[in-house]
Amino acid sequence: MSESNFNRRDFLKSACISVGALSLSGCVDTDKSKSADGGNEGGLPSVDVLVIGSGGAGLRAAVAVRKNNPNLSVVVATKMMPSRNATCMAEGGINGVTSFSGGDSYKLHAYDTVKGGAYLVDQDAAIKFCELAGPTIAEMDYIGTLFSRNASGGVDGKESGVPGGVAQRFMGGASKKRCNYSADKTGHILMHACFDDAVSNGVKFLIDHELLEISAPEGKCEGVVLRNIQTGDFYPVLCKALVIATGGYTRMFYNRTSVPYIATGDGIAAALRAGLGFSDPEMVQFHPTGIKSGGALITEAARGEGGYLLNNKGERFMKNYHEKMELAPRDVVARAIETEIREGRGYGEGLGAYVLLDVRHLGKDKILKALPKIRHTAILFEGIDLIExxxxxxxxxxxSMGGIEVSKFDDMSTKISGLYTAGEASCISIHGANRLGGNSLTDAVVTGKLAGLGAAD
Ligand SMILES: Cc1cc2nc3c(=O)[nH]c(=O)nc-3n(C[C@H](O)[C@H](O)[C@H](O)COP(=O)(O)OP(=O)(O)OC[C@H]3O[C@@H](n4cnc5c(N)ncnc54)[C@H](O)[C@@H]3O)c2cc1C
Incomplete structure (x- = not known):
């Protein structure tokens, strides 16, 4: 292959390895004599830092390790294509107070997060989290995330004075517009920026490799057992540090969920078997606006842009439930919809009952510009064009607000030495009983980076 023909496909392929080829990749050393620590007893494949999961959390963890110390080998094992996960499905945006935000502060972001989580939030962690959110979004912008832009930055009529600032919109429970977005495809766009950054920084990928078990005798993590999903072969892989970033578990609501098929909580289960706690398992979030058939998501950005909810009397019923109406926190809106249905003000019956979300008044141009993905989703799953x-x-x-119990937010470490966790698989109760819209992508990239830095140390 000549250099001039090198294309994106080659770029991606250059990052993929198999366990059999690990020693050839230069990132894993099965040869005792060459290993930095003098090798291991059984001559098993080993890597400095192993990351499980290639969503926003896993990829930011992997990059953080390499940027902290380019001599460390980092492998990401993922049970699907690296670019397929909940992160790439995210629509509405990513919260954070940036230099483009006028009249907002990270403390107000923390206040909204604590209030939205019904005060069951770890408040110290939430404050640190919101403080890190802004700089992390600036980092995402810098690595090439194609955010939507304003002619000039600023919100609520206050200009930040920065031309071409990252555009921000309202999300439920937020007192300011602080959700940074790329139309309604934020996750997809962020995912590809994170993936390119990982490949460029020398992160290697084991695709179609599933975590089965974590080995942590005497409270110290020594490696994992993986299964190659294509061949069915099992492999032990040793590592000096392990980051679990396997996402959430809401696929257990199999016929009424918005999440991908991979969201089965395997990482949390493996961590439990290895002796770690499972924090806040009872806190599962129901998003108010899933499409009637199957539950695919209509982003909160539809309401953030001005969409509203109607019952069978044609009434904007949210006025009876919360002063912010459709922009109340998700749990409030979800309960209101179920109440309307139970009290006979919905359409249809039983599991097929529903209320209506109306965005027609936003007009065709606005819908096509700000909400193209959900228009497509509605046509695909319900045969409805929401312009009409x-x-x-x-x-x-x-x-899943719950997840693997974290000991320290600063490095996302756990009680098992050498084992770190990040993103939706982890839980340090930043979201309490109800995560605010836009706080989860922030969680993935902020805690991913912290876990990566912890693992690199
Ligand atoms: C439709 C939709 C819309 C959303 N919109 C928004 C939004 O607008 N704003 C927002 O902030 N949040 C949003 N979210 C939530 C947000 O996208 C996720 O919570 C977040 O991206 C989780 O990132 P993660 O890296 O922790 O997990 P994921 O992105 O889910 O990645 C998990 C990774 O782990 C891998 N994995 C899982 N189990 C194993 C195993 N056993 N072995 C190996 N690999 C494994 C998977 O293959 C995957 O690569 C949305 C979610 C969905 C589903």
Whole structure:
């Protein structure tokens, strides 16, 4: 292959390895004599830092290790294509107070997060989290995330004075517009920036490799057992540090969820078997606006842009539930919809019952510019063009607030030495009983980076 023909496919392929080829990749050393620590007893494949999961959290962890110390080998094992996960499905945006935000502060972001989580939030962690959110979004912008832009930055009529600032919109429970977005495809765009950054920084990928077990005798992590999903072969892989970033578990609500098929909580289960705790398992978020058939997501950005909810009397019923109406926190809106249905003000019956989300008044131009993905989703799953008709919706299982118990937010470490966790698989109760819209992508990239730095240390 000549250098001039090198294309994106070659770029991606250059990052993929197999366990059999690990020693050839230069990132894993099965030869005792060459290993930095003098090798291991059984001559097993080993790597400095092994990351499980290639969503936003896993990829930011992997990059953080390499940027901290380029001599460390980092392998990401993932049970699907590296670019397929909940992160790439995220629509509405990513929260954070940046230099483009006028009149907002990270403390106000923390206040909204604590209030939205029904005060069951670890408040110290939430404050640190919101303080890190802004700089992390600037980092995402810098690595090439194609955010939507304003002619000039600023919100609520206050200009930040920065031309071409990252555009921000309202999300539920937020007192300011602080959700940074790329139309309604934020996750997809962020995912590809993170993936390119990982490949460029020398991160290697084991695709179609599934974590089965973590080995942590005497409270110290020594490696994992992986299964190659294509061949069925099992492999032990040793590592000096392990980051679990396997996402959430809301696929257990199999016929009414917005999440991908991979969201089965395997990492959390493996961590439990290895002796770690499972924090806040009872906190599962139902997003108010899942499409009636199957539960695919209609982003909160639809309401953030001005969409509203109607019952069978044509009434904007949210006025009876919360002063912010459709922009109340998700749990409030989801309960309101179910109440309307139970009290006979919904359409249809039983599991097929629903209320309507109407965005028609936003106009065709605005819908095509700000909400193109959900228009496509509504046509695909319900045969409805939301430029012309309201869309039938009902709450859908969406996010796992619970996850692997974290000991220290600063490095996302756990009680098992050498084992770190990040993103939706982890839980340090930043979201309490209810995560605010836009706080989860922030969680993935902020805690991913912290876990990567912890693992590199
Ligand atoms: C439709 C939708 C819309 C959303 N919109 C928003 C939004 O607008 N804003 C927001 O902030 N959040 C949003 N979210 C939530 C957010 O996208 C996720 O919570 C977040 O991206 C989780 O990132 P993660 O890296 O922790 O996990 P994921 O992105 O889910 O990645 C998990 C990774 O782990 C891998 N994995 C899982 N199990 C194993 C195993 N056993 N072995 C190997 N690999 C494994 C998977 O293959 C995957 O690569 C949305 C979610 C969905 C589903």
């Amino acid at each position: 008709q309201p869309i039938p919706i009902r709450p859908t299982a969406h996010y």
